[in-house]
Amino acid sequence: MGTVGAMEDGHARAAGLRSTRQRRAVLDALGRCPEFISAQELHARLTDAGGTVGLTTVYRTLRELDRAGLVDVVRDDSGERLYLRRPTDEHRHYLICRCCGRSQPVDAEAVEVWAAGLAEATGFAELEHTLELTGVCADCRPGGAEEPCPRQPACAR
Amino acid sequence: MGTVGAMEDGHARAAGLRSTRQRRAVLDALGRCPEFISAQELHARLTDAGGTVGLTTVYRTLRELDRAGLVDVVRDDSGERLYLRRPTDEHRHYLICRCCGRSQPVDAEAVEVWAAGLAEATGFAELEHTLELTGVCADCRPGGAEEPCPRQPACAR
DNA sequence: CGGCGACGTGAAAACCATGTTCATTTAATA
DNA sequence: TATTAAATGAACATGGTTTTCACGTCGCCG
Numbered sequence: 001m002g003t004v005g006a007m008e009d010g011h012a013r014a015a016g017l018r019s020t021r022q023r024r025a026v027l028d029a030l031g032r033c034p035e036f037i038s039a040q041e042l043h044a045r046l047t048d049a050g051g052t053v054g055l056t057t058v059y060r061t062l063r064e065l066d067r068a069g070l071v072d073v074v075r076d077d078s079g080e081r082l083y084l085r086r087p088t089d090e091h092r093h094y095l096i097c098r099c100c101g102r103s104q105p106v107d108a109e110a111v112e113v114w115a116a117g118l119a120e121a122t123g124f125a126e127l128e129h130t131l132e133l134t135g136v137c138a139d140c141r142p143g144g145a146e147e148p149c150p151r152q153p154a155c156a157r
Numbered sequence: 158m159g160t161v162g163a164m165e166d167g168h169a170r171a172a173g174l175r176s177t178r179q180r181r182a183v184l185d186a187l188g189r190c191p192e193f194i195s196a197q198e199l200h201a202r203l204t205d206a207g208g209t210v211g212l213t214t215v216y217r218t219l220r221e222l223d224r225a226g227l228v229d230v231v232r233d234d235s236g237e238r239l240y241l242r243r244p245t246d247e248h249r250h251y252l253i254c255r256c257c258g259r260s261q262p263v264d265a266e267a268v269e270v271w272a273a274g275l276a277e278a279t280g281f282a283e284l285e286h287t288l289e290l291t292g293v294c295a296d297c298r299p300g301g302a303e304e305p306c307p308r309q310p311a312c313a314r
Numbered sequence: 315c316g317g318c319g320a321c322g323t324g325a326a327a328a329c330c331a332t333g334t335t336c337a338t339t340t341a342a343t344a
Numbered sequence: 345t346a347t348t349a350a351a352t353g354a355a356c357a358t359g360g361t362t363t364t365c366a367c368g369t370c371g372c373c374g
Binding site: 075079081095097098104106108110111114115118119121122123124125126127128129130131132133134135136137138141 | 232236252254255261263265267268271272275276278279280281282283284285286287288289290291292293294295298
Binding site: 211 | 354361
């Protein structure tokens with residue numbers, strides 16, 4: 001468990017990044033987290049686990065992974081950026097639970113098609129889109145109350 | 158030109174807000190701005206015009222207008238919030254030019270329908286979505302270069 | 315294999331949008 | 345007009361993110 005593996009390292013290398021202890025640690029921690037996670041939280045987890053990685057480095061690494069297209073990024077309500085290792089190469093959208101943070105990829109083909117058609121309808125070029133979807137997942141729903149969330153954030157240590 | 162008008166005042170009043178000189182000024186400036194604008198920029202414009210409105214008040218007013226549903230809000234790449242007086246009552250999406258900032262409402266009915274269907278497909282409840290669309294508008298496109306934008310931001314003073 | 319140069323690191327500080335405090339002012343109502 | 349709750353704004357607080365810069369180290373090349 002916890003194999004960094006040649007693939008991860010390879011991807012990072014391909015992106016023009018040197019393989020360092022810190023970047024391997026970030027990549028590893030990110031790889032074992034199934035849900036979106038913030039830079040701060042990721043850093044906390046790394047240091048709690050005894051590692052020594054600077055917060056600056058975590059930010060920088062995540063930014064570079066984003067540039068390299070190796071992670072998906074969303075913004076939560078406060079504008080904070082959340083990262084998730086991207087499992088595939090394709091453009092994805094996620095539905096995220098407002099209570100527990102659990103994320104679920106959704107089939108947004110209809111949106112992609114619609115967005116593609118926008119170019120000619122509007123005269124705009126180089127269209128880009130981001131879609132933030134939130135809701136309350138089945139496991140968090142029972143009570144029905146708004147604020148109190150019955151479940152803890154996923155991706156527990 | 159520049160009429161605050163009974164309607165604007167009325168809408169604000171209906172939202173449970175007192176009519177103050179500052180709020181009228183914010184509403185007026187917002188009303189004469191055809192594109193999305195940040196709180197900071199709006200404040201700069203108000204003070205440059207000789208008015209005295211605190212930045213705090215601009216933020217508070219915009220937040221309340223948002224709560225009251227009188228403005229549409231988007232986030233730019235840096236996460237900064239941008240505001241636009243909402244012309245109608247319905248939920249809208251905008252396509253915004255990355256060069257000049259010009260915004261254009263788009264018919265996103267297809268997305269609305271798709272999003273509505275997500276609930277049963279995923280088991281999530283209380284779905285909410287935000288969609289940020291950007292591109293390069295026809296007027297900004299001639300050169301084709303990426304960085305240098307031929308046009309100045311719209312909504313000039 | 316050893317040295318060198320570019321890239322990477324991280325503590326501290328800067329940044330910047332936004333929120334909070336609280337004493338003072340003001341709009342709406344009686 | 346008197347009263348009062350709401351609104352204002354300067355200063356300060358907050359928190360995520362970036363920059364700075366002195367130091368470390370990765371990886372290549374001889």
